[in-house]
Amino acid sequence: MTTVSSLPDPQVRAPVPRGSGGLVDRHGRVATDLRVSLTDRCNLRCTYCMPPEGLDWLPKVEVLTDEEIVRLVRIGVEQLGIREVRFTGGEPLLRPGLPGIVAATTALAPRPEVSLTTNAIGLSRMAPALAEAGLDRINVSLDTLDRERFKQLTHRDRLPDVLAGLAAARDAGLTPVKVNAVLLRGINEADAVPLLDYCLEHGYQLRFIEQMPLDAHHAWTRGEMVTAEDILARLTAAHTLTPDVEDRGAAPAERWLVDGGPATVGVIASVTRSFCGACDRTRLTADGQIRNCLFAREESDLRTAMRAGADDEELADRWRVATLGKLPGHGIDDPSFLQPSRPMSAIGG
Numbered sequence: 001m002t003t004v005s006s007l008p009d010p011q012v013r014a015p016v017p018r019g020s021g022g023l024v025d026r027h028g029r030v031a032t033d034l035r036v037s038l039t040d041r042c043n044l045r046c047t048y049c050m051p052p053e054g055l056d057w058l059p060k061v062e063v064l065t066d067e068e069i070v071r072l073v074r075i076g077v078e079q080l081g082i083r084e085v086r087f088t089g090g091e092p093l094l095r096p097g098l099p100g101i102v103a104a105t106t107a108l109a110p111r112p113e114v115s116l117t118t119n120a121i122g123l124s125r126m127a128p129a130l131a132e133a134g135l136d137r138i139n140v141s142l143d144t145l146d147r148e149r150f151k152q153l154t155h156r157d158r159l160p161d162v163l164a165g166l167a168a169a170r171d172a173g174l175t176p177v178k179v180n181a182v183l184l185r186g187i188n189e190a191d192a193v194p195l196l197d198y199c200l201e202h203g204y205q206l207r208f209i210e211q212m213p214l215d216a217h218h219a220w221t222r223g224e225m226v227t228a229e230d231i232l233a234r235l236t237a238a239h240t241l242t243p244d245v246e247d248r249g250a251a252p253a254e255r256w257l258v259d260g261g262p263a264t265v266g267v268i269a270s271v272t273r274s275f276c277g278a279c280d281r282t283r284l285t286a287d288g289q290i291r292n293c294l295f296a297r298e299e300s301d302l303r304t305a306m307r308a309g310a311d312d313e314e315l316a317d318r319w320r321v322a323t324l325g326k327l328p329g330h331g332i333d334d335p336s337f338l339q340p341s342r343p344m345s346a347i348g349g
């Protein structure tokens, strides 16, 4: 390894060891799956994510431009072994340049698999353009099918838009369409079975995600969380679930065949059955910070380095160094656990 020569601002251009190869951490994990947050803004206010009044949004000047995003994604793919790119947020459909960013990403070689996580508001209009741009798959977040409860959970009366967006994604061939649901104790636990029935009927793949301590108001408690065990107990009261034996690899969802299959349901037990040991993710925030984990307390500032003139090799090296220090696990059960200062919407879920 050689060293990049130091340049004026020590914060921005501190020497970084020159490297080559992919994003490997000290525990031998290799990050090949990149989550890119395109904005911290959102048009919903899911109670477990954002306060009703919203958050202090990032100033526009700090948000990466479309060109800057595509450049960093290109470096990830061409130099660092990224093979999957998922665009998220905040709400990624709020970003006007989304189809262009997707098209530029799918044009990279080797072509990464490109997907989107969205609340689906506006998707009924945008699905064809996204499919045209080469988007492979889509995950839609939906926690209830009851219009009143949707309003209560998100502070917006937009359930019909979400259902129309889901149908449009399927019709545009963005399949398999996956639905992500978070259950909150005493609020939408009873929605588990209706959500599964709806997804079975429409050919969507449902996955439940355990609520994580990533809410903006730091109100999460382990005791209040609906666990994977609780979710499975509810589902098995209405359906027969048998473990799907297909190798899970680094995929976070444990899957079950529903009523003998072929339809499946997944549970992402991020808290109670952590999959950190197989984690293959790296994250880029909307303001150009690399995070090696959702729960990381440190970030690596690629935006400032990039705007100060760093070349591709230096940016790749900074990304490698940021990966090295990834902790072995999220440590939620550790008494010393501290919630990251950024909420999920500002990290990119």
Ligand code: SAM
Binding pocket: 042, 048, 049, 088, 089, 090, 091, 092, 117, 118, 119, 139, 140, 141, 180, 181, 182, 209, 210, 211, 212, 213, 214, 215, 344, 345, 348, 349
């Ligand atoms: N706005 C888009 C959406 O809702 O799909 C993308 C961003 S959102 C932060 C991504 C995913 O994170 C959603 O499926 C949402 O349900 C999930 N999420 C947000 N806060 C969470 C939390 N505290 N625990 C678990 N999942 C959370």
Ligand code: SF4
Binding pocket: 042, 043, 044, 045, 046, 049, 050, 089, 090, 091, 119, 141, 345
């Ligand atoms: Fe917005 Fe997604 Fe957060 Fe809901 S979960 S407030 S849709 S960013």
